[in-house]
Amino acid sequence: MKKLGGETLLFILAFYLLPCIAIAATIGFQLPIKENFTTSLTLGESWKNGAWLFGHMGDDLVVGAGTNVYAVADGKVVYVKKWPLCDVYKDVSGVKTLIESDHGWGGVVIIEHRLPSSESFIVQDSYITSDGIDIAPRAVYTQYGHLGNILVEEGQEISFNQKIAEVGDMCKWRPHLHFEVKSVQGYNTDLSSSSGAGFGYSGTDAYAPYRYIPSKFVELNKAGIVEEATQFPAQQNSNTISNPNTSPSFWQKIKLFFSDVFSHSGKADTQSEQNIEPIEIAEKTPEMTQEKKETPTSAQTNATFLPAYITITALPGQTDAELIIFAKNTGNTTWLRDNTSLNVVGGSQANIQFHHSQWVTQLRPTLMKEATVLPGDVGSFAFRASLPEDISQIFHLQLVQQQGSSFTQIGSQFVQVAFAVKEKEEKTDITEQTNPQDENTFFEKLNTIQDVLGEKISEVFQDIAKIIPNTFFGGGSGTQDTQQEEQAETDEEPEEDTEHPEITITSPTTTMLYTTVPTTTLHGTSNEDVALITVNGTSTQDLVLDIVNGVWKFSPTLQEYTTSTFTFIGWNAESTVSSTSHSVSYYYERPAPPAPEISITSPTSSVIYVTSMPVTIAGVFSDQTSYLTINGVTSSVFVYDATRSEWSIELSDIPAHTTTTYEFVGWSAESTTSSSPVSIDVLYEPQIVPLAKAPTILTPTASGEYTTHAISVQIGGTAPTGTVSVALVAAGVTTTVSVEHNAWMTSIHLPGTGVYDVVAYGVSVAANISASISLVVHVERYTEAEYISLSEIAWMGTKAAADDEWFEVMIIPPEEGGVPSLFEDDEFSPDSSELFRVVWGTYDSETGLYDHTVSFHEEDFALIQGPGAPIDIGQGNRSLQPSPIQIVFERTSSSTLRNASGIVYTGLLKNTGERMLVLLGGTIIVDDVDARNAWFEKGDNTTKQAMHRIDPTLSGSDPGNWCTFDECSENTQYLGEAQALDAGGNLVHGSPYSPNIDISGPYW
Structure with a gap:
C-alpha cells in the first residue's frame, strides 16, 4: 500500500x-401513428392524379379511418380547423349546390414545439430544400391533416403521446394522415394562405420549402440532446452483500x-x-x-x-x-x-x-x-x-x-x-516522516467535506479517519521500489482562494430578443477579479474587456432565421476560478419587403344581391402587386390597368339561390409575399315564376323508387301546360328533353352499380323553372349471372414490359343448362353473337359509354388456350371442357403471355385505378369492379404481381375480396399455380387459365 x-x-x-x-429537460419526439402504416408519399415527391401534383409538403401515412393520432412531443396547439371530411352539398330547387368545402384538408391541427433559449433541435440532413431553412431551430411546428374527431383546441398545452384526433375518412382520398414538420418561417407563411394551413404541394418537384423530413427529424430528436445508450446488465462481484442485515x-x-x-x-x-x-x-x-x-x-x-x-x-x-x-x-x-x-x-x-x-x-x-x-x-x-x-x-x-x-x-x-x-513538484524521499501538523490539517478539512456532503458519505469518512493513521501515515507495507517512485507531499497548507470573479449583463435587460438587424452589441460589468471573459466556452476578439473601468462589450454578427445564444463566463488570471454564467439569445429575421395591397372599390358593399349575370367586381392595387388570385387560383379573366393601378373581373358562372364568397389576394412577382385577402359575398337569385305543377314521372315507375340491372334507364312522364322542356339531373349530369302534347320521354345513363337521385323540373318559355320531382334509382349487379366475373387483373404489366397488361374473366356455368343458359335470357336480347363485353376507362355520361371496350363472341372460344388445360371447340361440335372456364385478355399482342394465348385488346389500365364492368347485352351489369381511386392496394408494381379475386360470387368493389397473388391465402377460392410466361420468358406472378377443375358435364 x-x-x-x-x-x-x-x-x-x-x-x-x-x-x-x-x-433542463429537452423535448423527445415520436411518430404520430402507433399502428402499422405505409408511407404512400414522402416529402418533395410528385404524383399524377389526373393532373400532376408536384412537391409534396410532408409524409402521407396510410392507415385505416379511425386510427388514433398522437402528439409527437410536448407543445402547444396553435391552430385547429374542423373542416368537413367531404364537401357538403345541398339540394336547392333540384340543383346540387356546394355549401361547405373540405378545403382538401378535412380536420387540421398544428402544434408548436419550443425549446429553451440555450438549445436547438437537431436537423442535420433532414431537409431537401435549403432555401431559408433554419439549421438550428429553437421552435418547430408539426401539422396533422385529414383528421376526424379532433380532441384539442387552440391554446391548449399538449403532452408527449397525448391523443389529439383520429384519422378521418375523406371522400377525395383514401384514409391517411398528412404529417408535416415545418420551421417558424413555414408556419408564418402558411398562415397567410387562403386556408391558413398552407398547401399540400409546393408546385415544384423535389422542392419543399421550410419543411423537415418528418421521419428523419423524429429519429434525430427522439430524446432531444440526450444520446440513446446501450443497455448494460447488472453485474455482481466478490463485494456483493447477500445478507440484507449486514452493513458494508x-x-x-x-x-x-x-x-x-x-x-x-x-x-x-x-x-x-x-x-x-x-x-x-x-x-x-x-x-x-x-x-x-x-x-x-x-x-x-x-x-x-x-x-x-x-x-x-x-x-x-x-x-x-x-x-x-x-x-x-x-x-x-x-x-x-x-x-x-x-x-x-x-x-x-x-x-x-x-x-x-x-x-x-x-x-x-x-x-x-x-x-x-x-x-x-x-x-x-x-x-x-x-x-x-x-x-x-x-x-x-x-x-x-x-x-x-x-x-x-x-x-x-x-x-x-x-x-x-501546474508545475511539477520536486520528488522527495517517500520515507520522510510526515508532519503531525499535516495530519491534523487533513482531518479538519476531511470533517468540513463530511459536513457538506451529508450523512451517507459521513460513514465512509468515519472509517477513513479510523484507518488512515495506520494505513496512510506510516503503517503501510509497500516495497522499497514502490516507495522510491512516489512523490513526497509538502508541509505547506494551500493558500485559501479569495478570488471571486463576477460579471453582469447590463444591456440588454431580457434574455430573449427578436431583431431585424444582423448586428448587435451587449454591455456588462465585471469586478476586479475578472481577467478574461469567454463566450460559449472560448475567448473572442469580438468581446472587449476594460479591466480598469470594470466594463465589457460584445458585438456579434447574427445568423438569419436562427436563434443565436451567447453564454458569458468571467475567469480569474489563472483561469482556475470562474463566475456564474449569464446567457442571452437573439432571433434575427430580416424585415419582410413591403407586401402587396389590394382593395375592392366596386361594389362598395361586402354583400350584394343580383338577379342577372355577369357581375363586375373592380378595385385598385399597390406597386408591389404583380397579379391577383380568386379563391386561391389565378384567372385570365382579370383585367389590369397598370397606369391607374386598377383591376376588374366579370363573374358569369355564379351558383343560383346561394351565397357565394369570392376572395381576392394580391401577389408579388416572385409569389413569395401576398396581400391580406379581400372578399365579397354574392347572392344570385334569378327571377322564378313556378309553374302550377311540377312534371310527373310515370316511366319506369310512379312510385318514386326503381331497381334495375342496366346502366341505361328510360324515364318519362307528363308536364303541365306551359312547360316547353323538362330537365333531368342524374349522376351530376343534366339532360334536357322537349315536351310534346304534355308528355316527355328520354334515356339517362348511369356509370355502374350504386344509388342515384334523378331530379326532374319543368322549364317555361321564359326560362323559369318549376318545382322538382325525384326518382331514386338502384342499379344492382345481376345476381343470376354472378358466375361471370373479373377474376384477375394485371394492371401493372409484366417483368418483360409494363405495357403488357392482361386480365381474366372467369365463367362458372350453372349445374343445369351449361354455358348457353347464361346468354339466353330474353331480358338481355344480345345483338349478333356477342356473349359479353368488358368496359373501362373514361365514362361519357351523355352516351353512357366507356372509352375502352372489348367484346367476347362465341367463336372466340376457339382462340383460347392456356398452360392449365387447353379449350378446344371443334367446328360444328360442342365438346366437353373443364370447369371453371377462364378467358384471358391480352393488351396489344397475343405474345404478352407467351404460353397462354388470349383475346387481344387495346386500351391502357391506369396504375392509379379504373372502374371495370362486365356487361351482358351491352347494358346489363353482371360484374362491377369500382377501383377508380386505387386498385385497393392489391397487386404490386415492383414485383409485377397480379391482383386476384378471392370469391367471384361476391362484390368486385369490395377491397377485402382481392389479394396480391403471392400473398393470397391457400383457402382462396380458385387460386391456381403460376404457370404462364411473359414475353421475356419470365414466370408471371398470376394464374391465367389456372386452375381448371376437371369435372364432367356439358357446357353447350
Whole structure:
C-alpha cells in the first residue's frame, strides 16, 4: 500500500468528491401513428392524379379511418380547423349546390414545439430544400391533416403521446394522415394562405420549402440532446452483500466511492477501471422497505448537486484525469444503476476532445456506481476524461435516467468542468516522516467535506479517519521500489482562494430578443477579479474587456432565421476560478419587403344581391402587386390597368339561390409575399315564376323508387301546360328533353352499380323553372349471372414490359343448362353473337359509354388456350371442357403471355385505378369492379404481381375480396399455380387459365 501524506489524500478527496448539476429537460419526439402504416408519399415527391401534383409538403401515412393520432412531443396547439371530411352539398330547387368545402384538408391541427433559449433541435440532413431553412431551430411546428374527431383546441398545452384526433375518412382520398414538420418561417407563411394551413404541394418537384423530413427529424430528436445508450446488465462481484442485515465493510465503501483511485494505484493485481464493480446490495433492508412505503403516490425525480464548478489541475504532459461526482437523490423515487448515468451536454462533435476510450458511449462517461440510491441518499459517478489541447476549454455534464430507448433529465442543474496546468513538484524521499501538523490539517478539512456532503458519505469518512493513521501515515507495507517512485507531499497548507470573479449583463435587460438587424452589441460589468471573459466556452476578439473601468462589450454578427445564444463566463488570471454564467439569445429575421395591397372599390358593399349575370367586381392595387388570385387560383379573366393601378373581373358562372364568397389576394412577382385577402359575398337569385305543377314521372315507375340491372334507364312522364322542356339531373349530369302534347320521354345513363337521385323540373318559355320531382334509382349487379366475373387483373404489366397488361374473366356455368343458359335470357336480347363485353376507362355520361371496350363472341372460344388445360371447340361440335372456364385478355399482342394465348385488346389500365364492368347485352351489369381511386392496394408494381379475386360470387368493389397473388391465402377460392410466361420468358406472378377443375358435364 502506498503511503500518502495528508495533503495528497485531501487533494484526492476534494478532487473526487465534486458533485454535478443537470441541465433542463429537452423535448423527445415520436411518430404520430402507433399502428402499422405505409408511407404512400414522402416529402418533395410528385404524383399524377389526373393532373400532376408536384412537391409534396410532408409524409402521407396510410392507415385505416379511425386510427388514433398522437402528439409527437410536448407543445402547444396553435391552430385547429374542423373542416368537413367531404364537401357538403345541398339540394336547392333540384340543383346540387356546394355549401361547405373540405378545403382538401378535412380536420387540421398544428402544434408548436419550443425549446429553451440555450438549445436547438437537431436537423442535420433532414431537409431537401435549403432555401431559408433554419439549421438550428429553437421552435418547430408539426401539422396533422385529414383528421376526424379532433380532441384539442387552440391554446391548449399538449403532452408527449397525448391523443389529439383520429384519422378521418375523406371522400377525395383514401384514409391517411398528412404529417408535416415545418420551421417558424413555414408556419408564418402558411398562415397567410387562403386556408391558413398552407398547401399540400409546393408546385415544384423535389422542392419543399421550410419543411423537415418528418421521419428523419423524429429519429434525430427522439430524446432531444440526450444520446440513446446501450443497455448494460447488472453485474455482481466478490463485494456483493447477500445478507440484507449486514452493513458494508469499510473497504466495500471505499471501493464503492473510490474504485477509480484503487484501479490506478501501484498494486500489481488491482483491476482495471472498467472491470471494477461497485457494491450491490442484493435485498432491501427493513428500513429501506419502510421508507419506500412512505413514498408519495406521485413519482418525482430530482437531484441536488454541490459545487457547480470543478477545476482539474494537471501536470504538463498529462493526457487524462480522473473525476468522481456525487449527486443527492432529492426526489421520491429510487435510482437504479442500470438506468442512471452522466451525460455530456452539447453533442458528441462539440465534446470530442474530452472523450475517453473507457466511456460507456460517445456522450455517456459512466453509469452510477451504486446498485440503488434511495430518496435522501447520495449516488456517485467515477470516470476518466481526456485533457484538451486547449486547456482553457470547458465541458458540462447532466444527470439522466433511461426509460427504454428514451432519456429524461433528473433535476434542473449541470456541472461545469474546467482545466488548469501546474508545475511539477520536486520528488522527495517517500520515507520522510510526515508532519503531525499535516495530519491534523487533513482531518479538519476531511470533517468540513463530511459536513457538506451529508450523512451517507459521513460513514465512509468515519472509517477513513479510523484507518488512515495506520494505513496512510506510516503503517503501510509497500516495497522499497514502490516507495522510491512516489512523490513526497509538502508541509505547506494551500493558500485559501479569495478570488471571486463576477460579471453582469447590463444591456440588454431580457434574455430573449427578436431583431431585424444582423448586428448587435451587449454591455456588462465585471469586478476586479475578472481577467478574461469567454463566450460559449472560448475567448473572442469580438468581446472587449476594460479591466480598469470594470466594463465589457460584445458585438456579434447574427445568423438569419436562427436563434443565436451567447453564454458569458468571467475567469480569474489563472483561469482556475470562474463566475456564474449569464446567457442571452437573439432571433434575427430580416424585415419582410413591403407586401402587396389590394382593395375592392366596386361594389362598395361586402354583400350584394343580383338577379342577372355577369357581375363586375373592380378595385385598385399597390406597386408591389404583380397579379391577383380568386379563391386561391389565378384567372385570365382579370383585367389590369397598370397606369391607374386598377383591376376588374366579370363573374358569369355564379351558383343560383346561394351565397357565394369570392376572395381576392394580391401577389408579388416572385409569389413569395401576398396581400391580406379581400372578399365579397354574392347572392344570385334569378327571377322564378313556378309553374302550377311540377312534371310527373310515370316511366319506369310512379312510385318514386326503381331497381334495375342496366346502366341505361328510360324515364318519362307528363308536364303541365306551359312547360316547353323538362330537365333531368342524374349522376351530376343534366339532360334536357322537349315536351310534346304534355308528355316527355328520354334515356339517362348511369356509370355502374350504386344509388342515384334523378331530379326532374319543368322549364317555361321564359326560362323559369318549376318545382322538382325525384326518382331514386338502384342499379344492382345481376345476381343470376354472378358466375361471370373479373377474376384477375394485371394492371401493372409484366417483368418483360409494363405495357403488357392482361386480365381474366372467369365463367362458372350453372349445374343445369351449361354455358348457353347464361346468354339466353330474353331480358338481355344480345345483338349478333356477342356473349359479353368488358368496359373501362373514361365514362361519357351523355352516351353512357366507356372509352375502352372489348367484346367476347362465341367463336372466340376457339382462340383460347392456356398452360392449365387447353379449350378446344371443334367446328360444328360442342365438346366437353373443364370447369371453371377462364378467358384471358391480352393488351396489344397475343405474345404478352407467351404460353397462354388470349383475346387481344387495346386500351391502357391506369396504375392509379379504373372502374371495370362486365356487361351482358351491352347494358346489363353482371360484374362491377369500382377501383377508380386505387386498385385497393392489391397487386404490386415492383414485383409485377397480379391482383386476384378471392370469391367471384361476391362484390368486385369490395377491397377485402382481392389479394396480391403471392400473398393470397391457400383457402382462396380458385387460386391456381403460376404457370404462364411473359414475353421475356419470365414466370408471371398470376394464374391465367389456372386452375381448371376437371369435372364432367356439358357446357353447350
